[in-house]
Amino acid sequence: MKKQFFLFLIAFAFLLSFYQGYQAIAKADSTQKVYVIPVEETVEKGLSQYIKRNINEAQTQKVDHIILEIDTLGGAVDGAMEISDTLRSSEIPITAYINRRAISAGAYIALNADQIYMAPGSQMGSAAIITGDGNAADDK
Structure with missing residues (x-):
């Protein structure tokens, strides 16, 4: 029993x-608008301008949420810093979705989103300044 x-x-x-x-x-409210911005390949100043244009477009369209779909091995520090400044100044909530890799500058960008989600098997690496030969740069 x-x-x-x-x-x-x-x-x-x-x-x-x-x-x-x-x-x-x-x-669930199916009327909410979501804007997806792919962040792929090498992080550089051109990518920074691309993200600024997309966030401005999302604001124009009055979307409710932005998703950064990240798959990058990193790149230029100045580009990543500009992107991060843009993300932090956005009034629209931003989620970083790491679908494969967010290494170095990609990790730094993800850390400046409001929240982070990772696909199974994806990777997020440290954010550090490295030299052209792949070694850690000296402390300043």
Whole structure:
């Protein structure tokens, strides 16, 4: 009798969790606008201007949220700093979605978003200044 009651409780909890998930989906507001900005390849000043233009376009379209889809091995520090300044000044909430890699300057950009999500198997690396031969730059 105890075993049957226990199995009933497990089955009930399982079905209840599906019902609650369904309720959450049913209540979701499908009228919200999301703007996706891909951040790919090498981070440099051109990418900074590209992101500024896209954020301005998102503001013009009155979107509710911006997603940066990041897949980069990094690049120029000055470009990453400009991008980060742009992200922090945005009035629209920004989520960094790392779909493959956010290494070095890519990690720095992601850290300046309001929130970060990572795809399974994706990587986020340290943000450090390196020399042209791939070694860490000297401390100033």
